[in-house]
Amino acid sequence: xxxxSRQILEALPELQVELRRDVSLAELTYLGIGGTTDLxxxxxxxxxxxxxxxxxxxxxxxxxLGGGSNLLVIDGELPFVVLQLAQPDxxxxxxxxxxxxxxxxDLGSTVTFCAKNNLGGMEGLIGVPGxxxxxxxxxxxAYGTQIGSYxxxxxxxxxxxxxxxxxxxxxxxxxxxxxxxxxxDMMLTVKLELPSKPYQxxxxxxxxxxxxxxxxxxxxxxxxxxxxxxxxxxxxxxxIDELGLKGFSVGDARVSDRHANFFVNAGRASAADMLAxxxxxRERVRQIxxxxxxxxxxxxxx
Numbered sequence: 001x002x003x004x005s006r007q008i009l010e011a012l013p014e015l016q017v018e019l020r021r022d023v024s025l026a027e028l029t030y031l032g033i034g035g036t037t038d039l040x041x042x043x044x045x046x047x048x049x050x051x052x053x054x055x056x057x058x059x060x061x062x063x064x065l066g067g068g069s070n071l072l073v074i075d076g077e078l079p080f081v082v083l084q085l086a087q088p089d090x091x092x093x094x095x096x097x098x099x100x101x102x103x104x105x106d107l108g109s110t111v112t113f114c115a116k117n118n119l120g121g122m123e124g125l126i127g128v129p130g131x132x133x134x135x136x137x138x139x140x141x142a143y144g145t146q147i148g149s150y151x152x153x154x155x156x157x158x159x160x161x162x163x164x165x166x167x168x169x170x171x172x173x174x175x176x177x178x179x180x181x182x183x184x185d186m187m188l189t190v191k192l193e194l195p196s197k198p199y200q201x202x203x204x205x206x207x208x209x210x211x212x213x214x215x216x217x218x219x220x221x222x223x224x225x226x227x228x229x230x231x232x233x234x235x236x237x238x239x240i241d242e243l244g245l246k247g248f249s250v251g252d253a254r255v256s257d258r259h260a261n262f263f264v265n266a267g268r269a270s271a272a273d274m275l276a277x278x279x280x281x282r283e284r285v286r287q288i289x290x291x292x293x294x295x296x297x298x299x300x301x302x
Contacts, residue, residue, distance in 0.1 A: 074300060103187035121194045138177050216258060
């Protein structure tokens with residue numbers, strides 16, 4: 001979709017919004033898959049309401065993009081524009097044990113920054129790709145750590161009310177790879193309350209997690225992390241592996257040889273290839289194990 005409205009275009013400089021034409025989402029997502037559209041990068045949180053009002057008045061559909069780490073986007077010219085927060089500098093401000101973090105900040109860089117200031121707890125998240133906002137939305141976790149455990153408050157733009165809101169920890173539900181945030185809420189900032197730990201102790205935990213990832217995940221290939229959520233008491237990757245599906249492919253979409261719950265873009269995979277692979281693997285698991293796997297990857301198909 002292209003923005004042609006003169007009303008929108010004239011308002012962008014005042015709103016501190018940068019317009020990038022015909023951006024390929026394949027270049028902004030870890031899977032390397034996705035069509036083209038106009039991208040609006042927002043530098044000032046206070047501009048979001050006015051920008052969305054303009055888009056609605058002109059009938060321009062939109063979606064919010066974080067770091068693109070767990071996202072599968074359809075091919076071709078997309079029927080919506082994409083909004084993204086500009087990368088902050090600095091992304092983290094510390095006050096005692098509380099880290100105030102911009103949602104557009106890189107998650108790994110945030111974990112490292114806090115570690116160097118003797119604030120730990122998030123070692124398991126060091127290798128999780130994407131932004132803090134994306135991790136917050138899905139309650140990202142690994143190796144016994146989940147980001148929701150450390151949240152004190154979240155500032156967000158709530159599309160349902162068209163208001164900027166600040167939610168306290170007790171107002172938010174954090175579950176396994178799920179939160180109570182609405183799909184169209186836009187994360188802005190989060191306060192994380194972290195335990196004090198010596199930097200060397202944190203660093204040792206980070207190194208251990210990195211070693212585990214290098215041994216078990218296809219880090220050098222294009223992927224969106226785990227495709228499916230683990231069913232209660234079970235492992236999606238183990239069930240897929242038991243069916244002998246490592247290496248199984250549709251076009252250039254392939255089940256990783258290293259981790260069966262990671263599907264990789266082994267060349268020039270299309271969204272159709274990846275969606276077909278996901279559907280095929282899900283059905284095979286359902287037939288043999290009697291379990292219907294739920295997507296962890298987010299799909300933008302309309």
